[in-house]
Amino acid sequence: MKAYLLSEAGGVENLELRTIETPAIKADEVLVQTKAISINPVDVKVRPSDEALAMILQTEERPLILGWDISGVVLKVGEEVTDFAVGDKVFGMVNFPGHGKAYAEFVASPADHLAKMPEGMNFEDAAATTLAALTALQVLSGEVTAGDRVLIHAGSGGVGHFAIQIAKNMGAYVITTSSAKNRDFCIAQGADEHIDYREVKFEEVLSHIDFVLDGMGGDTLATSVKVVKPGGKIVSLPTHAFDEDLQAKADAGGVTLASVMVQSNGEDMKKLRAMLEAQTLKPHVSITFPFEQLQEAHLQIESGRTIGKAVVTL
Numbered sequence: 001m002k003a004y005l006l007s008e009a010g011g012v013e014n015l016e017l018r019t020i021e022t023p024a025i026k027a028d029e030v031l032v033q034t035k036a037i038s039i040n041p042v043d044v045k046v047r048p049s050d051e052a053l054a055m056i057l058q059t060e061e062r063p064l065i066l067g068w069d070i071s072g073v074v075l076k077v078g079e080e081v082t083d084f085a086v087g088d089k090v091f092g093m094v095n096f097p098g099h100g101k102a103y104a105e106f107v108a109s110p111a112d113h114l115a116k117m118p119e120g121m122n123f124e125d126a127a128a129t130t131l132a133a134l135t136a137l138q139v140l141s142g143e144v145t146a147g148d149r150v151l152i153h154a155g156s157g158g159v160g161h162f163a164i165q166i167a168k169n170m171g172a173y174v175i176t177t178s179s180a181k182n183r184d185f186c187i188a189q190g191a192d193e194h195i196d197y198r199e200v201k202f203e204e205v206l207s208h209i210d211f212v213l214d215g216m217g218g219d220t221l222a223t224s225v226k227v228v229k230p231g232g233k234i235v236s237l238p239t240h241a242f243d244e245d246l247q248a249k250a251d252a253g254g255v256t257l258a259s260v261m262v263q264s265n266g267e268d269m270k271k272l273r274a275m276l277e278a279q280t281l282k283p284h285v286s287i288t289f290p291f292e293q294l295q296e297a298h299l300q301i302e303s304g305r306t307i308g309k310a311v312v313t314l
């Protein structure tokens with residue numbers, strides 16, 4: 001099969017398309033013929049860094065195969081697998097954190113990281129509704145309740161556009177940030193209010209926020225502490241450790257700071273499928289690339305300007 005191998009951390013040129021053996025499957029796995037792959041900021045962040053590769057892929061193995069988000073067709077099922085049959089169309093985030101090996105024509109996936117695709121859904125939309133959608137679901141579930149004032153930073157991005165929709169479905173009042181050009185897109189996802197971060201300081205116009213989903217980190221995270229009410233919470237996606245000064249400010253304001261790491265989870269994939277079927281969740285794929293141009297997809301995500309999701313097709 002063809003797969004992108006990463007022998008050494010580095011630039012996109014280090015993603016080399018090679019022919020290798022199709023993977024064997026374990027008893028609890030299925031072999032998926034990949035039809036679409038979605039690319040995330042994490043793919044781009046780990047590629048140039050041995051430290052980040054070790055942290056997320058949790059292996060010293062080389063060469064690596066990056067990627068986690070797939071949709072495709074089941075070609076083989078392991079002897080312990082009962083939920084899937086050959087020919088099923090499936091989608092999911094494979095082995096995250098871990099070595100997903102998704103940039104390949106065939107992927108061996110634990111069956112319990114996948115769900116069947118909704119009837120009639122195309123492979124691009126299914127591949128898009130994986131890591132970013134799972135992140136939004138896992139972060140918001142159990143945190144947001146009806147009537148909460150929720151602030152979602154980077155609402156026009158992969159996680160943000162799913163988070164707006166999911167928070168709205170939970171009955172929250174949703175405020176989101178992006179640049180002006182993506183205002184209409186954010187409102188179309190269901191946001192009640194939009195703030196153009198280039199023109200308006202959100203801390204000057206917002207207060208009494210119950211929950212912040214921070215997709216930016218840095219100054220955006222630090223400033224968010226000022227708008228959250230006592231007892232409220234900020235979950236930062238890019239930040240995994242908070243400096244003492246920020247933690248002290250949060251403590252003084254009665255604000256909880258938390259970081260998360262999205263986890264592969266077939267049950268959560270089934271929840272996403274139910275939302276897709278009920279049409280309460282809709283992915284937005286703004287750009288697709290053929291498999292031969294996967295490096296371009298990395299550059300697109302690296303730009304930080306992607307609207308919704310970028311997907312690679314096979």
Ligand SMILES: NC(=O)c1ccc[n+]([C@@H]2O[C@H](COP(=O)([O-])OP(=O)(O)OC[C@H]3O[C@@H](n4cnc5c(N)ncnc54)[C@H](OP(=O)(O)O)[C@@H]3O)[C@@H](O)[C@H]2O)c1
Pocket residue numbers: 040041042045131132135153154155156157158159160177178179180181182197215216220236237238260261262301304305306307308
């Ligand atoms: N911890 C975890 O488990 C986890 C899971 C998923 C993602 N993440 C992290 O979360 C972050 C977001 O991921 P993503 O997939 O949503 O990214 P993404 O799709 O690449 O986000 C792109 C969007 O960010 C917006 N943006 C850029 N700068 C902004 C700013 N200063 N304020 C508000 N919006 C801004 C852009 O809109 P404009 O062009 O309008 O600026 C663009 O639409 C990444 O750092 C990712 O690594 C972490």
